[in-house]
Amino acid sequence: MGGTSGEVGLPDGRGGPHAFVADLSTLVIGQDDRRHLVRVLRLRDGQPMTLGDGVGRWCSVVFRSEGNPEQSGDVVVVPPPEPSLAVGFSLIKGDRPELVVQKLTELGVDRILPLMAERSVVHWNPAKAIHHVERFRRIARAAAMQSRRVWLPVVDELGPIGRISGEGSFKDGVAVAEPGGEPLDSSVRLVLVGPEGGWTAEELAGHRTIGLGPTVLRSETAAIVAGTLLTARRDGRI
Amino acid sequence: MGGTSGEVGLPDGRGGPHAFVADLSTLVIGQDDRRHLVRVLRLRDGQPMTLGDGVGRWCSVVFRSEGNPEQSGDVVVVPPPEPSLAVGFSLIKGDRPELVVQKLTELGVDRILPLMAERSVVHWNPAKAIHHVERFRRIARAAAMQSRRVWLPVVDELGPIGRISGEGSFKDGVAVAEPGGEPLDSSVRLVLVGPEGGWTAEELAGHRTIGLGPTVLRSETAAIVAGTLLTARRDGRI
Incomplete structure (x- = not known):
């Protein structure tokens, strides 16, 4: 639907x-971003765009096909959204973790925590984990560009x-998201979503549980629902 | 997270x-479903499962690796969820329409309307449309099995x-979902989500508009958010 803030x-x-x-202050656009702007978004010399530093500051610029863009507006400083909201999700198979990171970023979640649960069917060794988390950060950055975020989420x-x-x-x-838990209220800042097999008793111990609805949700859907309800509540839409 | 109703x-x-x-009354499981139950879900002879007719009736059975399952519980009749909720989404590229259908089904949406918008970048001829809609229905059915729905969504x-x-x-x-619209309230039963390029003035004419939040959402994310908020409101979670 596109849409504007x-x-x-x-x-x-x-x-x-x-x-x-x-x-x-220097406005140097990275190679990959420049390629995306020109080839996918068809941005041409002299056209307007906005640039942010990912930590609350942004400005309008004029794109140049050669050299750096030219600043055309004041730097705007935007405070971080309050309260800060986070979703943790357990490792799942296939490309569904990428989907979760992309959607949580679009929704405006501030922090994304990839979790290794006891019953996660996927296990990453440390080298693989670093590789995947770097990939998550690239996905979050691309989704933040697309959704015009001023604050990048922390992964x-x-x-x-x-x-x-x-x-x-x-x-x-x-x-912790768990079937039969209480509805999510405004005191909740971080929702943890378990793997398809659910949390173990040890993992659940000491945590408040919230339910995400009467239907059976796949793990990645539960994470997206958690992000939707958290941000909708912060924005006063529910 | 798995999860139970x-x-x-x-x-x-x-x-x-x-x-x-x-x-x-005859309990004949189709070939594809049988294969899925045995190969993916590893169901074995003598194990329990549930079977529904997709229009509100279901019962417990004992699975048989040869022949039909044996009924082991009374047929339960479940009235349709009230109010009936629907989401319409405009054609989008790639496998994102499939994602929308799968997620709306998991969330408990009752009716899913694939829409051809003026600014849809994807266009289907009638033959292709029939093929795709049949595919959507198969996806909805699989998602309804996985999320244990008693009423299949209408596509x-x-x-x-x-x-x-x-x-x-x-x-x-x-x-109609449109940036800057009113928050979704309980009178809304059907949310229409436009393509990335937005709705035309003609398409919007005469429709109430609702906003899905301050962030910029991709078209498929907007459809999932609409389904999440509609069903959460019906379930009394928000």
Whole structure:
């Protein structure tokens, strides 16, 4: 449906496509992004676009087919969304983890935690885990460009659910998705979604549980539903 | 996350996998379903499963590797969910329409309407449309087995948004997803999601618009978000 942000102070798409650069003072667009802008989005010399640094700052520029773009508007500083929202999802087979990362990014989730659950049917060794997490970060970055985010989501390293306990930032706002749990309320900041086989009793111990509905959801669908309900609640839509 | 239905009177997965048959009085499982049950779900002779007719009736049976299953429980009659909820989505490229149909089925949407929008980048001729819609129905059926639905969703023939006006069943409950629209409220029964290029003024004319959030969503994500919010509202979770 395309769509534009209704918020004041965010790139709304009327200013052209959106991309990220490492530094807003030099405005150097990476090779891959430049290729995507020219070949896929058909951006031409002299056309407008927006560039962000992924941590809350962005500006309008004029694209140049040779050399760096020219800044055409003030740098806008956007505070991070409050409260910060996160979804953890357990490793699943095939390309479904990529789908989860892409959709959670579009939805506006701030932090994405890939989890290794006891009953995950997929296991990654450390080398493979680094490779996959790098891939997740590339997917998140591409989805953030497409959805014109100003703050890139943080994609964590792969870890067990146990590490969440040590997380000061979400403290009382952590909930585990589990059939029959309570409806998600506004105190929840981080939802953890288990593998198809469910969580073990040890993994569940000490966690609040929330239910994502009466239907049986595949693991990746549960993660997307969690992201939808968390962000809809923050935006005041529900 | 797997998960079970918390509702009384629905197959909850403790009774084994769920499949559909044309007739609950004869219990003949189709070849493809039998193969899936044996090869993918590893169902063995003598194990329990549930069978439904897709229109509200189901029963527990004992699976037989030779011949038909044996009925082991009374036929349960489940009324259709109220209100009936529907999502229409415009044709999109690649395998994303399949994803939409699968996810809307898992979420419990009752009717799925593939739409041809003015700005759809994909166009199907009538022969191709029939082929694709049949494929959508197979995907919906597989997803309904996996999510243990008792009522199969109805997947409509491909049509333009204009046909919705003639739809008595959704009357005042039709809303078009459009950036900046009102939040979805409980009067909405059918949400129509446009293509990436958006709806034309003609297509929008006379329709209520609802917004699916401040972020820019891809077309298939918008359809999944619409299904999530519609069903969460019906279930009293939001």
